[in-house]
Amino acid sequence: MSPQASKPNSLLIRDMHPLVAMDGADSQLCGGLIFCEDGEIKRVGKRPPRGLRAQRIIDGRFAVAIPGLINTHHHLFQTLTRACRDAADSELFDWLRTLYPRWARLDEETVHVGALAGMAELLLSGCTTTSDHHYVFPRGQSRLIDAEIEAARRLGIRFHPTRGSMDVGQSRGGLPPDSVVQDLDEILADSERLVSRYHDPRPGSMLQIALAPCSPFTVSQRLMRATAELAEKLQVRLHTHLAETRDEEAYCLRRHRKRPLEFLEDAGWLGGATWIAHGIHFNRREIGRLGRAGVGVAHCPTSNMRLASGIAPALALAKAGCPVGLGVDGSASNDSSHMLAEARQALLLNRLAHGASALGVQQALRMATVEGARCLGRSDLGSLEPGKRADIALFDLRDVGYSGAGDALSALLLCAPTRVHTLVVEGRVVVESGRLQTVPLEAILTRHNHLVSKVTLRRPLL
Ligand SMILES: [Zn+2]
Numbered sequence: 001m002s003p004q005a006s007k008p009n010s011l012l013i014r015d016m017h018p019l020v021a022m023d024g025a026d027s028q029l030c031g032g033l034i035f036c037e038d039g040e041i042k043r044v045g046k047r048p049p050r051g052l053r054a055q056r057i058i059d060g061r062f063a064v065a066i067p068g069l070i071n072t073h074h075h076l077f078q079t080l081t082r083a084c085r086d087a088a089d090s091e092l093f094d095w096l097r098t099l100y101p102r103w104a105r106l107d108e109e110t111v112h113v114g115a116l117a118g119m120a121e122l123l124l125s126g127c128t129t130t131s132d133h134h135y136v137f138p139r140g141q142s143r144l145i146d147a148e149i150e151a152a153r154r155l156g157i158r159f160h161p162t163r164g165s166m167d168v169g170q171s172r173g174g175l176p177p178d179s180v181v182q183d184l185d186e187i188l189a190d191s192e193r194l195v196s197r198y199h200d201p202r203p204g205s206m207l208q209i210a211l212a213p214c215s216p217f218t219v220s221q222r223l224m225r226a227t228a229e230l231a232e233k234l235q236v237r238l239h240t241h242l243a244e245t246r247d248e249e250a251y252c253l254r255r256h257r258k259r260p261l262e263f264l265e266d267a268g269w270l271g272g273a274t275w276i277a278h279g280i281h282f283n284r285r286e287i288g289r290l291g292r293a294g295v296g297v298a299h300c301p302t303s304n305m306r307l308a309s310g311i312a313p314a315l316a317l318a319k320a321g322c323p324v325g326l327g328v329d330g331s332a333s334n335d336s337s338h339m340l341a342e343a344r345q346a347l348l349l350n351r352l353a354h355g356a357s358a359l360g361v362q363q364a365l366r367m368a369t370v371e372g373a374r375c376l377g378r379s380d381l382g383s384l385e386p387g388k389r390a391d392i393a394l395f396d397l398r399d400v401g402y403s404g405a406g407d408a409l410s411a412l413l414l415c416a417p418t419r420v421h422t423l424v425v426e427g428r429v430v431v432e433s434g435r436l437q438t439v440p441l442e443a444i445l446t447r448h449n450h451l452v453s454k455v456t457l458r459r460p461l462l
Pocket residue numbers: 073074075133241277329330
C-alpha cells in the first residue's frame with residue numbers, strides 16, 4: 001500500500017482537548033489523537049505518523065475524549081414501567097410487589113422495544129458497553145433475551161446480557177408471583193442454549209452471556225449451585241443481586257438461616273468470575289472475604305438512593321481488592337439510563353458518606369470505565385491505549401453546561417451530565433452530533449410509549 005492510500009476500516013480522531021486515556025499513568029493529552037483500524041486502537045499520541053491516511057477523520061478540537069462508559073447492571077425491560085405512580089415512593093420489596101404483575105405482561109416485542117429505548121439512552125450518555133439482567137419470563141415467553149440481543153445488534157452497542165432466573169414464587173415463600181418463575185431444568189436448558197448460540201469469548205467480542213439467578217428472595221440454593229456449575233462448565237461469568245436491603249438480609253436469616261454472603265458462598269459463587277449488584281449491607285469481615293475472592297461489584301448509587309436501600313461501602317470494597325464498577329440499575333428504580341449521570345452520583349454519594357477527598361473525579365471515571373471492564377472480565381476495554389478496542393466517547397465542551405469550566409475532566413463529573421456528541425463503538429461511529437446513526441430514534445420512542453399501555457394497562461404520557 002502506498003503511504004498516501006487511506007487504510008480501510010480506519011478512523012482518526014484528532015486535536016482532542018484533552019484526551020483522557022484512563023491508562024495506568026492517568027495521562028491527559030491536549031491536542032491528542034487516536035488512530036483506530038478494524039475496531040482496535042492502533043495509536044494514541046500527539047502527532048500522526050507521516051503519510052498516515054484514515055478512511056474517516058473527526059476533528060475533536062471542541063471535545064474532551066474519554067473511554068466509552070461501561071454499565072455493569074441494568075434491567076432494560078423496566079423502561080416500560082419508568083416513573084410508575086404506584087411505585088414512585090416505595091422501598092424495594094413493595095416496589096417489586098407493585099411492579100411484578102405489570103412485568104408479567106412482557107412479551108418479545110415489549111422487551112425488544114424496551115431494550116431499544118434503554119440502550120439508545122445509554123449510547124447517548126456515552127456508554128459503549130452495557131450489561132443487562134433479564135429475570136422475568138412469563139409463561140410461554142422463552143425468547144426474551146434473544147429479543148434484547150437483536151436490539152443491541154440494531155443499535156451497535158457492545159452487549160453483556162445475563163440470563164436471569166427465578167424459581168421460588170409466592171407459593172413457596174418467595175416474593176414474585178408464580179406466573180413469572182420457571183423450574184430449574186427449564187432455566188438451565190435455556191442458559192445453555194443462549195451461551196452456545198450467542199456467547200463470543202474472543203477479544204473484541206460484541207456479545208458475551210453470563211448466568212444470573214435474580215436474588216436470594218427469588219431463587220433456591222439448588223438453582224444457585226447448579227448455575228455456578230453450569231457457568232464453570234461453559235466458561236461464562238456469574239451475576240446476581242446481593243446485600244441490597246435489610247429486608248433481604250432478614251429474609252435470608254429467616255428462610256436460609258444464613259446471611260446473604262453465606263448464601264452466595266455456600267452455592268460456590270465466591271470467585272473472580274462473579275460480579276454482584278449493589279453490595280450494600282456487608283460487615284467488615286465480609287468485605288475482606290469478597291476482596292480476597294476478587295468478586296466484582298456493580299455500585300448503583302442512584303437506585304440505592306431512590307429506593308432508600310442504603311449506601312454501599314464501594315470504596316472499602318475497592319480497597320479490599322474488589323473490582324467496583326457502576327450500574328445504572330433500572331430503569332424503574334433509577335429511573336434513567338444515563339451513565340455519565342451515574343458516575344456523578346457515585347462521586348457525590350461517596351463524598352457525602354466519606355468526605356470530599358474520598359473519591360476524586362479521575363477515580364469516579366475509573367469506576368465507570370476501567371473497573372467496569374474488570375467486572376465484566378474485559379481486559380480489552382476501559383481505556384484508550386493501543387491494543388484496546390476502539391470504544392470512545394467525545395463530549396462537546398461548547399455545551400452551555402460546560403461554559404466557564406477550567407478543567408475538562410472535572411467538568412464531565414461536576415457539571416450537569418450532558419448528551420454525548422460523538423460515540424465510537426468498535427471503531428464505528430454510532431452517535432454523531434448528538435444523534436443516533438443506527439436506528440430512527442423518534443419512531444422507536446413512539447412505539448415504546450404505545451407499548452407502555454400494554455404492560456401497565458394505563459394510558460402513556462404521550
Ligand atoms: Zn437490579
